[in-house]
Amino acid sequence: MTTDTRTDPAQPGLLPDGRTRTLLLAAAGFAVAVAAPHVLYPVFVMKVLCFALFACAFNLLLGFAGLLSFGHAAFFGGAAYVSAHAAKVWGFPPELAILAGTASAAMTGLLFGWLAIRRQGIYFAMITLALSQMVFFLALQLPFTGGEDGIQAVPRGVLFGLVDLNDPLAMYWTVLGVCLFGFAVIRRAVHSPFGQVLKAIRENEPRAISLGYRTERYKLLAFVLSAALAGMAGATKALVFQLASLTDVTWQMSGEAVLMTLLGGVGTLAGPVVGAALVVTLQNHLADSGVPVTVVTGFIFVVCVLLFRRGIVGEIEHRLRRRAP
Amino acid sequence: MPDRADTAATMLEVRDLHAFYGESHILHGVSLEVRRGEVVTLLGRNGAGKTTTLRAIMGMVGRRTGSIRFAGTELVGMAPHRVPRLGIGYVPEERGIFASLSTAENLMLPPVVREGGMSVEQIHTLFPNLRERGATQGTRLSGGEQQMLAIARILRTGAELILLDEPTEGLAPVIIDQIGVAVRRLKDRGFTIVLVEQNFRFAATIADRHYVMEEGHVVDMIPNDRLDASMDRLHARLGV
Incomplete structure (x- = not known):
């Protein structure tokens, strides 16, 4: 008697079943993607993406x-410099x-990653921060980066x-494609056996080792994957802004990634997207208002940390799960 | 039966094992031997070093000296992740079920290290409680079911030696009986088992031999058939 209600899929009529809901x-999502660049300023949408x-x-x-990496700006900004240089000086096509x-x-x-994963917790964060500051220094001093000016007038190319890609809509669909590819990679990784081992390591690393996993390898692979996607x-x-600048390699940029992720919901797939949209929107709207x-x-x-520690998406997921156990 | 025990190959041989956590010297020269197919218990008071002995075998202590040979391979000095890959499964006292994984995911998580592991179907026959709970979050299972899951996920890997740390701790008598039946079945299947147990009555029903530990070393070894005759000695040691 008790089993029926629990194993029953969501009652038809009230809630759509899994496949319908996905469709x-x-x-x-597709409707939003088509409408977004017409309703909003395309560059803004691309920035959010x-x-x-x-x-x-x-x-x-x-x-x-x-x-907790505190040096992800090194990958984000470093890759910006490399792609800007490749497009502008070497004449690489955008792809x-x-x-x-x-x-x-x-x-x-x-x-x-190879250096940082040897340490845990705050030491890991500090090592990544120190290494990313070195990248900042290089970005400031190396001859090809343009110092304080950065690399400007980067051609978007064909x-x-x-x-x-000088057509804003073409650029928009390209950015959307790149980002969807990135999201798909992350989603796939998280739901794969590899992702389950990562979760096991996060929860109890000695236990994962005692089951026979060489956890440093998994952590390093996750680090490289994360760095590559940030890049x-x-x-x-x-390419969107036709600019690679020092802003992208500062430690504040690393902090921004932390902020967006925590706001949206750490450990949820959609959380960082929501967090990023929120932060970028605030930045854009407040930029002219004079409010810091x-x-x-x-x-x-x-407020977020005090009231809903799981983040926006994390909190919603939690509530939904509690209502439908 | 006695001569089978005599001729059976030694599977695990621990000699003069010392283990340290930082500055604390926990094990002071533990020596013991486990033959293939045997069930051996480590008995002793709290803090005698039973759990540390298992952790030292797995390489999960700060530092260790002495010798641990498993099927002829020396484990001291080996990287911890390689020990389970030789075919040693460790079921810790706290069970180590991952909360972020479902029961099925927990079961499938440990890598298969050698052939001859049990199939999921066989595991479900052994622990019928787990069959219906595949989608349940691992830590939402009852204590007994979590214990079953912790044992079950080792059986899939093909490990031949299982280190079981207090599998009956905090469980209801009816669940303890179920675990006992399962452990006996595993013995019949040819698994070699080292069992740390406070529940002496439980240990006596399944073990071949008992090592008694005190203050970081082995002070006595009692074959199960001489258990009754040794009761006084044991009571003095364990203070039960």
Whole structure:
């Protein structure tokens, strides 16, 4: 008697079943994707998308492997410089420029990760912070980065030799494609056996070792994957804004990823997207208002931590799960 | 039966094992031997070093000296993640069920290290309680079911030696009986088991031999068939 109600799928009529719901969500998502650049300023939407991918990449590491990196700006901004340089000086087409940025971030991630995963907790965070400050220094001093000016007037180029990205809508669909690819990679990784091992490590690393997992390998792989995707976001952003600048490699940028992820909900797939949208929207709206942006986001952050520690999406998921056990 | 025990190969041989957590010297020269197919218990008061002995075998202590040989391979100095891959499964006292994984995911998580592990179907036959609970969050199972899951996920991996730390702790008598039946079945299947147990009555029903530990070393070894004759000695040691 008790088993029926529990094992029963959601009652038809009240709630759509799993597949219908996925289809509905996909249709709604597509409608939003089509409408967004017409309703909102396209560059703004692209900015949100790039930061959403950046935050999701960060969340892969914090939310699923339990590693708090405070140096993700190094991958985001470093890749921006590489792709900007590749597009402007080497004349790379946009797809190769983004790829070059992503690859450079993956390589940097391999090096940083290899050093940082030897330590845990705050020491891990401090090592990643120190290493990313070195990248900031390089970005300031190296001859090709343009110092305080950054790399400006980066050509957006022609995608695959076919699509001219100077058309804002073409650029928008490209960015959307890149970000959806990134989200799909993260989703796949989280739901794979690899993702389950990561969750096990996050929860109880000695136990994962005693089951026979070489946990450093898993942590390093997660770190490289996260760095590469953060790099992909940065490389894409450099093409959108046609600019790679010091802002993207500062430690504040690393902090932004932390903020967006925690606001949206750490360890949830959609949380960082919501967090990124919220923070970027606030930044854009407050930029001309004279209200200091950092104070407002800081205030929201404090409220969030005090009232709903799971973040926006985390809290919603939690409530839904409690209502339908 | 006695001569089978004599001729059976030694599976685990611990010699003069010392283990340290930081500055604390926990094990002071533990020596014991487990033959293939045997069930051996470690008895002793709290803090005698029973759990630490299991953790030292798995390489989960700060530092260890001495010798631990498993099927001829020396484990001291080996990286901790390689020990389970030799075919040693460890079921810790706290069970170590992952809260963020479902029961099925917990079951499938440990890597298969060698052939001859039990299939999921066989595991479900052994622990029928787990069959219907696949989608349930691992830590929402009852204590007994969590214990079953902790044992079950080791059985899939093909491990031959199972280190069981207090499997009956905090469980209702009816569940303890179920665990006892399961452990006996595992013995019949040829698993070698080292069991840490406070519940002496439970231990006596399944073990071949008992090692008694005190202050970080083995002070006595009692074959199960001489248990009755040794009761006085044991009572003095354990203070039960």
